[in-house]
Amino acid sequence: MAAEEQEEQEEGGKRPQFGNRQLRDPSRVFQHNAWDNVEWSNEQESAAYQKVQENSSQLVPPEKQEEYESKANGFWDAFYTIHENRFFKDRHWLFTEFPELASPSGGRRCPDGHVTEGGTGGDAHPKEVQAEICRGLRDMGLGEGAFPGETASYRIMEVGCGVGNTVFPILQNNPDPGLFVYGCDFSSTAVELVKSNPHYDPSRCLAFVHDLSDERASYPMPEQSLDVIVLIFVLSAVLPNKMQSAVSRLSRLLKPGGSLLLRDYGRYDMAQLRFKKGRCLSDNFYVRGDGTRVYFFTQDELGVLFTSAGLETVQNVADRRLQVNRGKQLTMYRVWIQCKYRKPRDAAQQGNRAP
Incomplete structure (x- = not known):
């Protein structure tokens, strides 16, 4: 989970479902923390495109790109070492947008x-x-x-669990004894922070280190064993040429009828426009100052990734949001993409082998 995600959080309480807060009167812009479905003008879209062209005109040298890849786990460990539990914030929108997380x-x-x-x-x-x-x-x-959680009746796994921002709200909000939650992360520091949390209960959850992009890395559960897989601001950290194989392996873990839920960065998000020249690795893929990396998706790109993995579309929407800092009287345009994909119920008869 990347640092920019902190900007998504509400000041308190469970926020309304995406799409319900419409800014109809511009004079009221500072009355809420955020507004949904904000229309971009042609001029704004063009300006964003030009900004991306500028900040991607100078690429990171190949030798540095190799370093960012080979030392990726170290950069994420350093990130969580610095932030530790101060980075933990409840995701108030989780159960509003993803009711599938309630077993x-x-x-x-x-x-x-x-x-x-x-x-x-x-x-x-x-x-x-x-x-x-x-x-x-x-x-x-x-x-x-x-395998851990084998006797559970409902199994959820979050890939890129960070310090438990999704794992612990699920466990705390759902006392169902049949629920088991897995959380994995590339960073061993993040996983240790999860395990040291007082809410960590090995009888109901398992945290483990896992590299989503490593084709040789195995998961601690068999194929067709998970009801829900959650990807929140994590797929964007994977090398673009490794995304398809990572998604296909996750698809094989889902039961027929199981769901994959995603929320991640969209093209022309404020975070993308803020990058300076020399931080671009490849098209729409950047490295932050702390060495962590991020990709900015389109809806079509994500659609191809998931349908090519044998999943069917339930939801694929762009969340174009106007965020507001009422104290500083600032406005910030964010673009996130929210997806829900389902494994067909006849997948078991098809051998459950994604392309």
Whole structure:
């Protein structure tokens, strides 16, 4: 999770769902912290394009680019070492925008702990086939205790969990004993901060170090085992040429009917326009002063990534927002993209192999 995300937070309370705060009277601009669906004029769009052309005209030298890649984990460790828990802020918008993060209640379990009736997490099965399912799981080596969270009825994983800004709100807001939450991050420092949090409960969650872009790195759960995967301001930190393989591997972890939820930086976001010459790595991909990197997406780019991984579109919207600093009387234009993609329910019959 990158530093600019702090600017997204509200001053207090659960914010209205995206799209509900319309600025109809410009004289009222400082009455709220942010306004949704702000229309950009042709002049503003053109100015943003020109700014990007300027700040990307001088690329970071190849040898420095290699250094940013080889030392990426060190840069993120340093980031969390500096910020530690001071960086933690609740994401008040989580459950408004992503109700999928509230796990379904109920559901009976077979002796191995697998849900057999009730619930809607994708594990539910008619009672008459429960024994066969459990036998099959045991034959595959997936009996009770085969992987952390194996007996849970609803499993959520956040990739790029940082210090727990999503993991802990989910655990605190949902006491369902059938819920298990995984959180992984590239930074070992961030993962240690999660584990040292007083709300960290190994019986309900697992934090682990993982490099999303490393094709050799394995996950601690089998394919088709997750109900929800969350990517919040993290895919943008991956090298563009490694994004597709990373998304395809995540897709294989989802159960048929499972969801992938994303929120990330959009093209011409204020953060992109603020970069100076010499910070651009490649088209729309930059390095910050602290060595961490960020890409700025279009909706179409994300659509191609997810549909190529065998997922179907539920939502893909641009959140063009006017943020307001009422104290300094400043306005800031942000562009984020919010996506929801679902694995088809017939994916199990297709072998669950994304392209």
